[in-house]
Amino acid sequence: MNVSLYIAQRYLRSKSSNNAINIISKIAILGIILGAASLFIVLSGFAGLKDFTLQFSTVVDPDLKAETAVGKSFFITDEDLNKLNDLDAIAVFSKIIEERVIIASNDKNYLATIKGVDVNFKNVVTIDSVISQGSWLDQKTNQIVVGWGISNNLSFGVLDYAKTINLYVPKPGKGQITSIENIFNTVNANNVGIFDINENLNDTYVFASIGLVQNLLNYKPNQISSIEFKLKKGADELKAKENIQAILGDKVVIKNRAQLNDALYKMLNSENLLVYLLLTLVSGLLIFNVIGSIIMMILEKKQSLKTLFNLGFTIKKIRNIFFIHGSVMTIIGSIIGLLIALLVVVIQKTFGLVPITPSLAYPMSILLENFMIVFFTITVLGIIASKVASNRVTKKLIQS
Structure with missing residues (x-):
């Protein structure tokens, strides 16, 4: 066995005759444990929050979406559709038309985005899972499904026949406006469902059949805004x-x-990075107690080091003793901290002890990459601290 490693292990296991050094060493390893545990818990919290946030948007987001590159729409041929159907990776796809629309009801107007979808849309995304009232719309009808925000703003519910709902879209063209009929295309609609995803989507979207939106916008049968795709598993x-x-x-x-x-991804990733950097700084301050612990041990073992030096140990080998000592202490502290943090995260996921609301526990997510990030971060900080402290061993110090 390497002599420096053997002596470092002996120093790590043995207690100092000076009680103050024992206390400083315990504080140092406690700082490592707390640094590793807190960093992993917070990263797991952010990972859980990210998954929780994205799960709402992904309800209406397909695996892939082909959007028009220029303008608001493009034309697709039957030959293109047949070729898309023949692709092995695609399970199903849906033709989409999107446009801004004015919804009018009970002398109230609301600016929203209408999304015309075909019969395959509910197979591309799990829209049925977020309809809190009513049901999904039927094709070749004037039925619509709106978000909670739109329903509340315009004060209409599901199958509310007592209240008229009109959809308006400005007509394209030039020339003098002579009547209101020349300004807007309009359709009378019937709301059959209300969805609840998140505040932004609830306040923005109205779903309708693709035929209704084609008529409203005067689109041709093969004119669409986008195509949404669901891929086969493993594609x-x-x-x-x-x-x-x-x-x-x-x-x-x-x-x-x-x-x-x-x-949304950029915002969540930026927040995650910022918190990681802040906690790394805090962990660094805690871990740098290792420097104090090693320096105190160097001073206590001064006579022993002098003996080693006289026996032929070089200054580099003596420094390695304390470098290894601090590095091993860091690795052990990191592992203990990660195990404690894992236990805390599992308890939170199982019992939901920390809530966001009375009915919703703070989400946590256990990721292997977070284990690696925390272990690498704490270990690197500990190695730096050990290197700084071990360099305090000099020939002058030993011989004095």
């Missing part, structure tokens, strides 16, 4: 994107779920 997303792009050409841009929620 290669990148290859699927390439195949879709090859069929539809440059008239569309293909986006995956992360790209569709680009702003």
